Amino acid sequence: MLRIHFASADIARTRVALAPDPMWEALLSMHVLQAPGGARYAGWRAEVGTRLDRRGWALTALAPPRGSSADFLTPAPQVQPAAHDVDSAIRTGIDAVRATPVDRLRADVERMAGERALPAWARRLGEGDSAVLDGICGALADYCRTALVPWWPAVDAAVGAARERHSRVLTHYGVAEFLARLPVSGGWRGDVLDVRYPRDRDLYLRGRGLLVLPSYFCLAPVTLCDPDRPPVLVLPVPEEQSDARVRSAAAAARPDRLRALFGRTRAAVLAAVTDEPTTSEVAALTGVSAAAASQHLGTLRASGLVTTRRAGCCVRHSLTALGRCLLSGEEPGRGRIGSVRPD
Structure with a gap:
């Protein structure tokens, strides 16, 4: 207790914090990435697991799902950032990580080393090796771009x-x-x-x-x-506030080819329709106004990619078979088209 x-x-x-903190989200998402089982973040975990590079996986040594994580990865924000300005918030957070005093780094490493074996580079971090800290900051920036930024609307x-x-x-x-x-x-x-x-x-x-x-x-x-x-x-x-958003954002992370075809916003709206959302939920997921979301949904509906039905006092939107195939990259009856999985 x-x-x-x-x-x-x-x-x-x-x-109450005014906005999500990307440094806390990064550290806690590393816990999720390593946690076994569970369907709640299964789509996110599968997607990020195929995209994360060796340096990104190495960071998880500082953030295990059980036991102490490194406090220095979650510096106190000097100013609460605007929720939608994630790139600026990530840069500010990483600058604060880079400025961590050596005594705090040493305390973090000593605490974690008392619980489990650490890699040699982590021990050098505790000795004040600035090159190791720079490498961690670079890996953390790459991790955030891979594991957080595509999901930030969610x-x-x-x-x-x-x-x-x-x-x-x-x-x-x-x-x-x-x-x-x-x-x-x-x-x-x-x-x-x-x-x-x-x-x-x-x-x-x-x-x-x-x-x-x-x-x-x-x-x-x-x-x-x-x-x-x-x-x-x-x-x-x-x-209940995160399940559908996780799946919708997982879909939104994939369709780079759709952004070229539809534009970034309309592609994001299409991806957001994976869980029968209302118009206001689509707007929240994509960061646009309800009026703009309604307009994009109307265009997608006229193109045969989305259907709309009334559910009580609101309307819900869902993908047609063609919309699902276009979003997933599968050609009906043939499998994947235009896969964007990195090597």
Whole structure:
């Protein structure tokens, strides 16, 4: 059990993150990549597993699915980035990783080495080898481009929905009720938040407050190992908010040829229709207005790629057989066409 201890000053400084944090999403997605079984992220895992290079896989030594991960991979953001500006947020995060003091690198490496064997390059990192740190930053940038950027509309949509729900409770009911309602399976005991956790530990906020960060790739509540770092509690988004978005974004990562044919936005709209979404859900997944999404859907419908049906007070869209074949790269009765799997 993780026990987070609040003083009166911490109550006033408890807040919800304004945007998903790409560095946390990168680290936690490495956990997902290595976690066995489970259908929730199966499409993402299969897609990224075929695209990730050797350096990307090497990074997972710093972020195992069980045990301590490297705190320095998730620096505290200096400024909460705009949710849609993922490229800038990744650059800012990697710059912060590169600026990690040697003593923090050493502490991370020593902690992880006490739990498991580490590769030789990780031990050199703990000795302050700047070339190793530069290599990690380069590999992390490549990892983010491969494993995060194509899925960022899904990350943004799912985390945004969770953030809105948390913020609504915080605004309307206050901090105590907000903490009591967090999905941590422990509960709020006046000045202590009990969080289910694989280790028994206490975290004293000491007037620093708590940042609550919903995360798309988070499997269970997690915080930093170092109690002196700015306190953060990372929480999973509800499963129903991420399942369809994972599958839609997995499809959206593939059709480079469709972008040349339809344009980036219309290709993304086609990919977003894989799970019978509403028009507003398509808009959220693709980052366009509902009116623009409706216009693109109308064009795709007129082309025989999408069908629309009314479901209660809303309409839902689905792919036709032709739309599915075009999106998946399969020719009816013949198999794949124009595969974009890298060597």
